Amino acid sequence: MKKKRNYLWILSVLSIVIFVGIWWICCDVLKLTSSSTLPGPVTIVRTFIEKLSSPAPDGATLPEHIFSSLQISLGGWIMGVVIGTPLGIFMAWYKKVDLFARPLFDLIRPVPGLAWIPLMILLFGIGLTPKIVTVFLSAFVPCVLNSYTGIRQTKDVHLWVGQTFGASDTQMLLYIAIPTALPMIMTGVRVALGAAWTCIVAAEMLASTKGLGYMIQQARGIYRPDIIICGMIAIGAIGAVFSGVLSLIENKIVKGVRRDG
Amino acid sequence: MDNKEVILHVDHMTKCFGDLKVLDDVSFDVHKGEFLCIVGPTGCGKTTFLNCITGLYDLTDGQILVNNEPVDTKKHNIAYIFQEYSTMSWLTVEQNVAFGLKMKKKSAGEIKEAVAEVLEMVGLTKYKDYYPVELSTSMLQRVVIARAFAVKPDILLMDEPYGQLDVELRFRLEDELLKIWEKLGTTVIFITHNIEEAVYLSENILVLTNKPTSIKQKLSNTLARPRSVVDPDFIEVRNKVTELIKWW
Numbered sequence: 001m002k003k004k005r006n007y008l009w010i011l012s013v014l015s016i017v018i019f020v021g022i023w024w025i026c027c028d029v030l031k032l033t034s035s036s037t038l039p040g041p042v043t044i045v046r047t048f049i050e051k052l053s054s055p056a057p058d059g060a061t062l063p064e065h066i067f068s069s070l071q072i073s074l075g076g077w078i079m080g081v082v083i084g085t086p087l088g089i090f091m092a093w094y095k096k097v098d099l100f101a102r103p104l105f106d107l108i109r110p111v112p113g114l115a116w117i118p119l120m121i122l123l124f125g126i127g128l129t130p131k132i133v134t135v136f137l138s139a140f141v142p143c144v145l146n147s148y149t150g151i152r153q154t155k156d157v158h159l160w161v162g163q164t165f166g167a168s169d170t171q172m173l174l175y176i177a178i179p180t181a182l183p184m185i186m187t188g189v190r191v192a193l194g195a196a197w198t199c200i201v202a203a204e205m206l207a208s209t210k211g212l213g214y215m216i217q218q219a220r221g222i223y224r225p226d227i228i229i230c231g232m233i234a235i236g237a238i239g240a241v242f243s244g245v246l247s248l249i250e251n252k253i254v255k256g257v258r259r260d261g
Numbered sequence: 262m263d264n265k266e267v268i269l270h271v272d273h274m275t276k277c278f279g280d281l282k283v284l285d286d287v288s289f290d291v292h293k294g295e296f297l298c299i300v301g302p303t304g305c306g307k308t309t310f311l312n313c314i315t316g317l318y319d320l321t322d323g324q325i326l327v328n329n330e331p332v333d334t335k336k337h338n339i340a341y342i343f344q345e346y347s348t349m350s351w352l353t354v355e356q357n358v359a360f361g362l363k364m365k366k367k368s369a370g371e372i373k374e375a376v377a378e379v380l381e382m383v384g385l386t387k388y389k390d391y392y393p394v395e396l397s398t399s400m401l402q403r404v405v406i407a408r409a410f411a412v413k414p415d416i417l418l419m420d421e422p423y424g425q426l427d428v429e430l431r432f433r434l435e436d437e438l439l440k441i442w443e444k445l446g447t448t449v450i451f452i453t454h455n456i457e458e459a460v461y462l463s464e465n466i467l468v469l470t471n472k473p474t475s476i477k478q479k480l481s482n483t484l485a486r487p488r489s490v491v492d493p494d495f496i497e498v499r500n501k502v503t504e505l506i507k508w509w
């Protein structure tokens with residue numbers, strides 16, 4: 001069992017190693033592309049190290065950009081989770097909440113997060129607020145949907161067990177429906193974080209003075225593909241770390257499911 | 262029997278699902294401490310029967326009285342073992358067994374003690390920290406039984422609890438059930454389509470008709486315990502019940 005896992009882990013690393021290897025051979029060894037269109041990994045590493053401390057050419061160092069993006073995306077995401085998840089739960093459990101909130105939610109749901117940006121800029125300018133609200137809206141929707149669906153998956157027989165033991169409505173929600181929904185709720189939280197992260201980078205491309213999206217957009221204007229790629233790698237890496245951390249948390253709090261491997 | 266206190270009084274119970282009449286004017290009494298088996302054809306409405314008694318379904322007509330009051334699961338101490346598997350996947354064996362007591366807001370100490378006792382009784386003490394996915398079907402069934410017994414119910418309803426189990430385990434669990442019943446004096450209403458099982462367990466047998474279901478006959482089963490399925494007296498009672506049913 002242990003051996004098999006190590007082996008699988010190597011497989012996952014292998015894909016990245018091969019990808020970087022081919023990239024390196026094409027760009028740095030064979031010099032198939034000019035470094036102003038597609039620089040090789042060596043250039044990227046150099047730019048990356050430089051960008052860690054240098055604010056040139058876009059006005060802020062890479063950590064500053066990352067911090068700015070994180071602040072907004074995490075802020076909006078937390079708001080989305082804190083408001084969206086209970087709303088989904090209550091909509092699924094209490095008919096009246098559903099009737100009240102559903103029409104509004106159904107209108108908001110199909111609007112892509114980014115489509116809010118122009119309105120938000122008009123309303124709040126290009127500071128933090130419009131972006132946090134936009135991120136919030138993108139994160140909010142999957143949280144509502146998943147917790148709603150999760151609660152609806154509660155088995156009748158479990159509710160009946162509760163009922164015959166004399167459980168109150170609140171007890172059945174807390175001890176039966178929410179635990180049933182927990183895996184779905186966690187999925188929603190994870191999807192929401194992905195959505196928040198994607199959304200913030202895109203939002204920064206449209207209107208911003210800082211952030212990874214802004215950095216990429218600026219680099220495009222002055223033909224610095226190395227900075228663009230650095231930015232993209234940072235986005236990808238942070239996104240992967242997010243999803244990894246949330247999976248760990250999920251494994252800790254979702255109990256009693258069959259796990260493979 | 263008649264001099265004993267009536268715990269459950271079913272009075273003209275009628276249940277329709279839309280146009281489908283499933284239960285038709287069923288009336289009977291169950292006395293305190295009675296072990297009543299209900300037998301009837303597949304799909305005749307046995308599960309509906311129990312769901313109505315526990316108030317999970319609203320009656321179309323008639324009423325159910327427990328200790329002379331309309332049935333109320335918040336007030337009356339009832340446990341119901343469902344035909345479907347009803348362990349909760351997110352709880353350990355121990356937490357599953359504690360579930361009923363927790364809903365009844367018992368103190369932690371009380372819960373711990375009661376749970377330890379019933380786990381021992383069904384032989385699951387060793388497995389108390391396991392989750393349902395890690396258990397076999399028969400162990401899951403024992404978890405459900407333990408959960409029901411943990412609340413020391415006044416009325417225990419069981420809907421074909423051993424239907425899916427192999428014969429050997431069924432025999433063992435039947436004996437376990439009888440032991441618990443004798444020890445706690447619980448009133449048991451046990452549904453089965455297995456006549457032998459009904460004759461083995463019951464004090465009284467309620468034979469149901471086909472849909473729309475009513476009571477064909479209530480007969481008392483006075484065979485001495487422990488019973489043996491090969492005893493001629495046993496076979497006689499079994500044949501009598503079989504004769505009564507003849508739904509095939």
Ligand SMILES: Nc1ncnc2c1ncn2[C@@H]1O[C@H](COP(=O)(O)OP(=O)(O)OP(=O)(O)O)[C@@H](O)[C@H]1O
Nearest residue numbers: 278281283302303304305306307308309310344454
């Ligand atoms: N919730 C419901 N809505 C509509 N019809 C129902 C419902 N529950 C049961 N029925 C119908 O009532 C009849 C009796 O069902 P029930 O499950 O009570 O039978 P049963 O005797 O328990 O069957 P089995 O031997 O398979 O356990 C069936 O015809 C079924 O279709």
Ligand SMILES: [Mg+2]
Nearest residue numbers: 307308344420
């Ligand atoms: Mg049934």
